[in-house]
Amino acid sequence: MLYLLRHGLDDESYIGGWSDVSLTKEGERQVLKSAVWMKNHLAIQKIISSDIKRARETSEIVGRVFHLPFDTDINLREQNKGLLNGIKKTEALERYPEYMEGVDIFTVYPQGESLKDLYVRCKNYLEKLNEVDGTLLVTHRGNINMIYYLLYGKELDMDKEQFGVGHASVHELDMSLKKIRRIY
Numbered sequence: 001m002l003y004l005l006r007h008g009l010d011d012e013s014y015i016g017g018w019s020d021v022s023l024t025k026e027g028e029r030q031v032l033k034s035a036v037w038m039k040n041h042l043a044i045q046k047i048i049s050s051d052i053k054r055a056r057e058t059s060e061i062v063g064r065v066f067h068l069p070f071d072t073d074i075n076l077r078e079q080n081k082g083l084l085n086g087i088k089k090t091e092a093l094e095r096y097p098e099y100m101e102g103v104d105i106f107t108v109y110p111q112g113e114s115l116k117d118l119y120v121r122c123k124n125y126l127e128k129l130n131e132v133d134g135t136l137l138v139t140h141r142g143n144i145n146m147i148y149y150l151l152y153g154k155e156l157d158m159d160k161e162q163f164g165v166g167h168a169s170v171h172e173l174d175m176s177l178k179k180i181r182r183i184y
Contacts, residue, residue: 002129002173003042003136004144004180005034007050007058009167012089016140017078017112019086020053030168031058035065037184038136038170044068045134050076052140058168059138070138075125078140082112105156115142119156122146129175137173141165147173151180 008027010016023031038044047070049059059070084092084099093100099107105115113121122143131137141160148163149156163182165171170184 001133002131002175003038003044003183004147004171004173005031005038005058005062005136005138006141006144006165006167006169007031007054007138008034008061010054015081015084015087015089015092016054017081017085017109018052019081021086023054023057027054027167028057028061031061032065034168034170034184035062038062039065041184042136042170043134044136046131047071047136047138048073048076048131049138050074050078050140050143052077055138055140062136062138075121076137076139076143079115079118079142080109080112082109084109084112103158105158115158116156118142119146119149123150126150144169144171147171147180151178 008023008031010021010023014021044066047059047063047068049055049070049072051072051074063070108114144165145163169182171180172183173180
């Protein structure tokens with residue numbers, strides 16, 4: 001069994017994507033709570049994290065609870081929002097209004113990627129994934145959502161909320177059965 005953990009809350013007044021926005025204090029508390037729950041319910045033996053700051057910070061907290069180091073993997077990065085990565089949403093609305101409203105799965109962010117690109121990237125990663133049981137992948141809502149789309153055979157759309165991938169939520173991934181579900 002593999003597990004996925006979304007990073008904790010970060011400052012949502014900024015565009016996420018590949019930005020280096022840190023976890024908030026609330027985000028740190030969320031992650032600690034999830035890590036303690038995992039310690040009591042799961043046998044995590046290895047942690048692999050997105051190399052984006054909020055995911056690394058999440059992995060550091062989980063690693064302290066489990067007394068484990070973590071490796072990073074750029075394939076676990078969130079959707080690349082290109083020139084919008086890490087800028088204030090108010091500024092993005094002024095400078096790039098066409099990317100703040102009315103985007104679809106094929107909209108490519110300037111110097112970034114589309115949601116469809118993220119889907120393909122996650123599909124390729126999932127096909128090559130050969131981690132052993134007890135591995136925790138620390139990543140982002142977009143990546144976890146893409147795995148739900150892939151394993152449920154659901155057509156990709158713009159609904160970010162439908163799979164319940166909240167901050168610091170834990171998901172169980174059974175590669176042999178090709179199933180994923182939220183467990184915390």
